[in-house]
């Protein structure tokens with residue numbers, strides 16, 4: 273694991289507090305019944321890429337809340353659903369209903385959630401955990417590698433920050449969180465190659481001399497997105 277503390281600023285180091293110790297005596301079913309009645313979509317987190325490590329709260333599982341029905345969900349511009357953290361319980365990423373349909377406002381405790389900048393993949397906004405409070409995904413301001421979702425590889429990277437449990441590591445080479453499994457050309461990983469994926473392709477196209485690294489559209493695996501890849505995408509189209 274990355275030696276987080278060596279990269280933390282003195283200010284951040286001072287904000288660390290002893291870990292909250294909770295005994296997880298409540299069954300999964302009982303906890304789930306106590307969660308919000310908001311209905312979430314089935315988690316689209318990859319079953320093989322669902323764990324992330326936290327500095328002071330152990331492993332988090334991004335997929336399996338409510339047998340997946342309440343697990344994390346990654347949309348084009350925001351996250352929703354719940355992450356389970358073994359030592360601190362449920363982490364709410366947002367209710368899936370941003371005020372403007374695009375991003376959570378994060379102006380009060382009814383409008384919070386984690387946003388995705390669809391242009392850059394940068395994450396921002398806040399998640400909420402009843403036992404440890406807010407988790408901040410806009411970590412660039414904290415001097416750490418910011419949390420990002422790269423839709424070309426369907427994968428999270430970087431760090432989120434909690435005042436009470438420290439860094440949430442989305443950046444480990446072996447244990448990271450990804451959406452999937454996603455087939456070739458299925459940029460939004462909804463199970464089909466459709467017109468919306470065509471639009472994303474146009475954003476990524478670089479021509480034969482380009483160096484766009486977008487594996488989901490790179491059919492011939494030569495580190496560009498060009499007309500040969502476009503031909504393959506058309507053949508993959510789901511009528």
Ligand SMILES: [Ca+2]
Nearest residue numbers: 458460462464
């Ligand atoms: Ca798609």
Ligand SMILES: [Ca+2]
Nearest residue numbers: 480494496498
């Ligand atoms: Ca090429």
Ligand SMILES: [Ca+2]
Nearest residue numbers: 490494496497
């Ligand atoms: Ca290519």
